[in-house]
Amino acid sequence: MSGYMTGILTVLSINIIMAYAIFLPAAAGQLNLGGAGFQALGAYATAFLSAKYGTPSWATIPAAMLVGGLVGGVLAFPLLRTKGVYLVLATFALAEVIAGAILNTTALGGAMGLSVPDYVGANVPMIAAACVTLFVFYLMATRFGLVMRAAHDDDVVTDLLGANVRAIRVVAFALGGALAGLSGALYALAFSFVDISTFNATISIYVLLYVLLGGTQTAFGPILGATFFTLLPEVLRSVLPQVKAFLAGIFGQTGAIAPPDESWRFIILGLLTVLMMIFRPEGLVTRTFIERLKGALRGQGARRKGAVA
Amino acid sequence: MTTAAPLLSLQNVSKRFGGLSVITDVSFEVAKGARMALIGPNGAGKTTIFNLISGFYRPDEGQIVLDGVPIQQLPSRKRVGLGLSRSFQNIRLMPHLSVIENIMLAQQPHAGGLLDMVKPIALPGFRRWQREAEELLDAMGIDTYAGDVVATLPYGVRKKIEVVRALAAKPKLLLLDEPAAGLNAAETEGLTDFLKRIALTGVTLLVVEHDMGLVRKLCDDAVVLNFGAKIYDGPTATVQDNPLVLEAYLGPRHSKTASGASDQKGAHHVA
Numbered sequence: 001m002s003g004y005m006t007g008i009l010t011v012l013s014i015n016i017i018m019a020y021a022i023f024l025p026a027a028a029g030q031l032n033l034g035g036a037g038f039q040a041l042g043a044y045a046t047a048f049l050s051a052k053y054g055t056p057s058w059a060t061i062p063a064a065m066l067v068g069g070l071v072g073g074v075l076a077f078p079l080l081r082t083k084g085v086y087l088v089l090a091t092f093a094l095a096e097v098i099a100g101a102i103l104n105t106t107a108l109g110g111a112m113g114l115s116v117p118d119y120v121g122a123n124v125p126m127i128a129a130a131c132v133t134l135f136v137f138y139l140m141a142t143r144f145g146l147v148m149r150a151a152h153d154d155d156v157v158t159d160l161l162g163a164n165v166r167a168i169r170v171v172a173f174a175l176g177g178a179l180a181g182l183s184g185a186l187y188a189l190a191f192s193f194v195d196i197s198t199f200n201a202t203i204s205i206y207v208l209l210y211v212l213l214g215g216t217q218t219a220f221g222p223i224l225g226a227t228f229f230t231l232l233p234e235v236l237r238s239v240l241p242q243v244k245a246f247l248a249g250i251f252g253q254t255g256a257i258a259p260p261d262e263s264w265r266f267i268i269l270g271l272l273t274v275l276m277m278i279f280r281p282e283g284l285v286t287r288t289f290i291e292r293l294k295g296a297l298r299g300q301g302a303r304r305k306g307a308v309a
Numbered sequence: 310m311t312t313a314a315p316l317l318s319l320q321n322v323s324k325r326f327g328g329l330s331v332i333t334d335v336s337f338e339v340a341k342g343a344r345m346a347l348i349g350p351n352g353a354g355k356t357t358i359f360n361l362i363s364g365f366y367r368p369d370e371g372q373i374v375l376d377g378v379p380i381q382q383l384p385s386r387k388r389v390g391l392g393l394s395r396s397f398q399n400i401r402l403m404p405h406l407s408v409i410e411n412i413m414l415a416q417q418p419h420a421g422g423l424l425d426m427v428k429p430i431a432l433p434g435f436r437r438w439q440r441e442a443e444e445l446l447d448a449m450g451i452d453t454y455a456g457d458v459v460a461t462l463p464y465g466v467r468k469k470i471e472v473v474r475a476l477a478a479k480p481k482l483l484l485l486d487e488p489a490a491g492l493n494a495a496e497t498e499g500l501t502d503f504l505k506r507i508a509l510t511g512v513t514l515l516v517v518e519h520d521m522g523l524v525r526k527l528c529d530d531a532v533v534l535n536f537g538a539k540i541y542d543g544p545t546a547t548v549q550d551n552p553l554v555l556e557a558y559l560g561p562r563h564s565k566t567a568s569g570a571s572d573q574k575g576a577h578h579v580a
Binding site (some may be wrong): 138141142143144146147149150152153154156157158159160161162163164165217286287288291 | 407417421
């Protein structure tokens with residue numbers, strides 16, 4: 001495998017884990033725009049333990065998950081008192097506070113960042129991403145997952161049906177924090193360096209985008225959204241020059257064609273995002289979509305015929 | 310009303326929103342196994358009474374006792390475990406869940422333990438709750454839609470499924486908020502039989518309904534509310550002979566001409 005491919009697979013694995021970190025609260029109806037903050041917590045926990053105490057990665061990774069999960073669980077109580085847009089703003093502010101705190105802590109390197117003496121190859125993030133995906137699929141198949149999805153649709157009725165919506169949401173938020181911590185730890189170990197400016201608002205927004213455009217109703221959504229948005233810029237990187245050369249050929253231009261401007265990739269990415277919001281407002285993969293797919297695979301459209309009067 | 314302890318009793322219940330008194334000193338009892346209607350003109354406070362019983366609101370004064378247990382201070386999610394279940398005026402099924410998942414969600418009071426929460430619900434070997442939900446759907450004559458997502462189903466079917474969902478909690482008392490709203494005559498007919506069948510299984514019904522045809526066919530007793538106060542409590546058969554009820558629905562001029570022509574007129578208006 002080329003270094004380029006390994007690099008992409010590492011980033012993809014980290015992004016998939018991150019997408020599931022945001023998916024869990026989102027599936028329960030809570031938007032978290034502070035993903036980068038939790039990721040930074042995990043990354044710095046790993047970097048600090050590794051740099052200061054030489055802790056091996058098999059211990060720093062769980063430690064990073066613990067830090068993310070604990071902070072998520074504790075802060076879920078005040079955070080989840082807010083709803084809708086206010087929750088989005090509160091989580092966003094939280095990420096900024098975390099970034100500010102790390103930036104001003106000399107023990108964590110401040111603006112200089114921290115080098116991580118430890119290192120893991122691409123196989124560790126890949127295995128971790130596979131495990132996280134399996135875990136989330138399992139979770140969504142339990143009663144816990146059922147109540148989470150119900151709380152997303154109608155929290156008042158879910159409560160009246162006897163479920164503790166608040167507890168479910170706190171747990172979902174904490175699990176999300178732990179997964180974000182995991183992705184941060186893997187980032188720190190894969191790139192051997194952490195710098196707080198990496199964990200900025202753009203990351204939080206992108207990850208939320210993966211999840212919302214992938215779909216929050218099933219566990220297929222985040223993996224699809226993360227894969228699509230991680231690979232698209234890379235695909236465009238290789239395809240766009242060819243497209244430009246082709247178009248230039250049509251218009252009769254010959255000779256050396258300069259590669260297209262970098263910003264075209266982001267224009268196309270933005271355009272696709274807007275189109276997806278228009279045509280698939282509930283995400284690429286919805287529950288109905290899965291049911292239709294299952295129905296088509298079984299080939300039984302006739303079962304609806306005996307309708308109940 | 311029978312002399313046995315009532316299943317539900319409201320004692321001097323009042324509810325105010327700011328300066329607006331919505332429910333004033335309402336008391337009534339629902340006997341075990343009864344089929345009781347709660348009727349009244351729009352804005353009389355029927356749904357508020359339901360919200361007070363199910364715990365969406367807390368009463369400012371008075372007591373609500375379910376099967377001997379005062380419940381007015383109990384969090385809403387704990388009331389369903391005591392045998393209280395309800396349907397809603399506007400269908401409130403979870404649109405992104407399938408029919409069977411909606412039913413399974415309502416099993417929560419019997420399956421909400423920590424172990425039950427983390428066990429898979431749809432994998433081979435773990436299908437106990439799913440089987441139970443399917444049996445309930447079968448018993449209620451809804452067996453064609455189990456795997457379908459609710460958002461894709463017709464209105465009349467969703468209405469029935471909501472009632473079945475309320476039953477999945479195995480309630481002693483079932484509160485139905487306008488079960489026939491939005492249904493046509495044939496569908497209402499079907500629903501009436503459906504509700505009678507449910508009542509035969511021993512579930513007590515308290516029904517808010519504007520369709521007087523359904524109320525007369527289904528319910529033996531009725532409580533009538535007007536402006537948040539109780540104005541009638543007795544058999545459904547004689548409710549339209551009561552001058553206060555006629556006044557509430559038709560205005561003061563009609564309160565003197567009881568029965569006969571105004572009875573029919575009243576029935577029409579109420580429907």
